[in-house]
Amino acid sequence: MLLKKLSEAFGPSGCEQEVRTILREELKDHISEWQRDALGNLIACKPAAAGPRVMVAAHMDEVGLMISSVDSAGLLHFHKVGGIDDRVLVSKPVLIGKGRVPGVIGAKAIHLQRPEERTQVIPHRSLFIDIGAKSKEEALEKVKIGDYVIFATQYGELGASMAKGKAFDDRAGCAILAELLKEDYSFPLYGAFTVQEEVGLRGAGVAAYAIEPDLAIVLEGTTCNDVSGIEEHEYSTVIGGGPAITFMDTSAVGNKAMIRELVRLAEANGIPYQFKGTVTGGNDAGRINISRAGVPVVAVSIPCRYIHSPVSLLSLADVEHSKALVKLFLRSIEGGFRV
Numbered sequence: 001m002l003l004k005k006l007s008e009a010f011g012p013s014g015c016e017q018e019v020r021t022i023l024r025e026e027l028k029d030h031i032s033e034w035q036r037d038a039l040g041n042l043i044a045c046k047p048a049a050a051g052p053r054v055m056v057a058a059h060m061d062e063v064g065l066m067i068s069s070v071d072s073a074g075l076l077h078f079h080k081v082g083g084i085d086d087r088v089l090v091s092k093p094v095l096i097g098k099g100r101v102p103g104v105i106g107a108k109a110i111h112l113q114r115p116e117e118r119t120q121v122i123p124h125r126s127l128f129i130d131i132g133a134k135s136k137e138e139a140l141e142k143v144k145i146g147d148y149v150i151f152a153t154q155y156g157e158l159g160a161s162m163a164k165g166k167a168f169d170d171r172a173g174c175a176i177l178a179e180l181l182k183e184d185y186s187f188p189l190y191g192a193f194t195v196q197e198e199v200g201l202r203g204a205g206v207a208a209y210a211i212e213p214d215l216a217i218v219l220e221g222t223t224c225n226d227v228s229g230i231e232e233h234e235y236s237t238v239i240g241g242g243p244a245i246t247f248m249d250t251s252a253v254g255n256k257a258m259i260r261e262l263v264r265l266a267e268a269n270g271i272p273y274q275f276k277g278t279v280t281g282g283n284d285a286g287r288i289n290i291s292r293a294g295v296p297v298v299a300v301s302i303p304c305r306y307i308h309s310p311v312s313l314l315s316l317a318d319v320e321h322s323k324a325l326v327k328l329f330l331r332s333i334e335g336g337f338r339v
Helices: 002-008 017-026 115-119 136-140 168-180 202-211 256-268 285-289 316-334
Strands: 033-036 042-046 054-059 064-070 076-081 093-096 101-106 128-130 148-151 156-158 162-165 189-194 215-224 297-305 312-315
Touching: 002 017, 002 162, 002 168, 017 042, 017 168, 017 189, 042 202, 054 168, 054 202, 054 316, 064 136, 162 168, 168 189, 168 215, 168 297, 168 312, 168 316, 189 202, 202 285, 215 285, 215 316, 256 297, 256 316, 285 297, 297 316, 312 316
Parallel strands: 054 189, 054 215, 215 297
Antiparallel strands: 033 042, 042 189, 064 076, 064 148, 076 128, 093 101, 093 148, 101 128, 156 162, 162 312, 297 312
């Protein structure tokens, strides 16, 4: 299953090679023209003689860690790559570097903490990764400074139509984009698998500059807080509620004509949909939107509980409905829809 392969792949920001390899292999029988730039963006090109240039983007990178130093006891210290809450780090199993060296994030045991420490979040600078080494020299035989670290999370399905795994932000979007690219279209379509979204939306700006699209759709995994203790009016999205369409966030304002068309298509075809209820955060739409002279853009997102943590949860039905809605939108462009 493609989503499983992508979820378990090693791909923090700036180290997306494994994800690229999986996607190229998945699409080898469907894409004859590829572009790859200096940052590592992978662009699948489906050329056509006429019609608007359409960009559909999903980012390959995930949040993670990077080894910054090794102490004399053989414990590894690290920086965060992307936005990770320090509270989710303690005791999590991890994999380090290309060799996937196993380790666990450690901290001072509760028995040894001062009373005031027990009520505070342990900052990541006070944590370390233990790989079982007895010295700095032994540790450096297995890992090196600058190695990336991912959470050691396996994909799994649970309940009626749910899946758990890491990096659903945005491997879910990558899986949908790959499926869309297996079909042919009458207009030039560029599927952009972008890099370094989690550290500043960097890849998308470069990709959009190269493609110069007439309009763009961003496929994203987004926040979902429909859990106990949260008032319903404060929900960002609802898991199982269908693809989430974003009117506005801190990075971009969605194109109103594109939003109206998505809503029309969803309602005409019985596809559940929702609007993202919060405006915090951003995604690749923010950089694509301001590329060159500007690009009309909209984000269609899959709700993910516990985003940017070692394990997230999503609805497989939401994934299928998101794919169906965006596919209908692309066919609508063939039918003459223009911004």
